[in-house]
Amino acid sequence: MKAISAGEVLPSLTVTFRREDLVRYAGASGDFNPIHWSDRMAAALGLPGVIAHGMLTMASAVRVVTDWLDDPADLVEYGVRFTKPIVVPDDADGAEVTFSAKVDKVADGLAEFDITAIFGGEKVLGRSRAVVRVS
Numbered sequence: 001m002k003a004i005s006a007g008e009v010l011p012s013l014t015v016t017f018r019r020e021d022l023v024r025y026a027g028a029s030g031d032f033n034p035i036h037w038s039d040r041m042a043a044a045l046g047l048p049g050v051i052a053h054g055m056l057t058m059a060s061a062v063r064v065v066t067d068w069l070d071d072p073a074d075l076v077e078y079g080v081r082f083t084k085p086i087v088v089p090d091d092a093d094g095a096e097v098t099f100s101a102k103v104d105k106v107a108d109g110l111a112e113f114d115i116t117a118i119f120g121g122e123k124v125l126g127r128s129r130a131v132v133r134v135s
Helices: 019-027 039-044 055-066
Strands: 015-016 073-082 095-107 110-119 123-131
Touching: 015 055, 019 055, 055 073, 055 095, 055 110, 055 123
Parallel strands: none
Antiparallel strands: 015 095, 073 123, 095 110, 110 123
C-alpha cells in the first residue's frame, strides 16, 4: 500500500477516445446503443453527436488513481455523476479527455480522491470520488 497526504495531486492522465474504441467497448460490454456509433441516431435523440459510453468514461477516469496504486485491489469504493457527454467525432483525432486526481482527506487507512475529467475545456464528471487503502 502507498502513503499519501491530503492535498497531494497525482500525475494527470490523458485518454483519447476514437470511434473504434467505442465499437470495441460495445462488443466487450454488450452495450450496442446506437448513440455510441450512429450520428443519425444520436441526432434523432437530440445529442450533439456520437457519445462515449458512460461506463467507459468512468473506467478511464479511475485509472488516474489505479495507475498510481501498487495494487488496484486497494480501490475500495468509486462513484461518479455524469454531467456532460463526451462527443466522439468520426475522425482520426477522436476526443481527448484529461483526468486528474487530488487527495481530499486521509483517515483510518483510507484516502479519498476527488477526480476531475476535462473535455473541451469543461468538466464532464461531477462528484467523481475514489476511496483507496493506504499505509
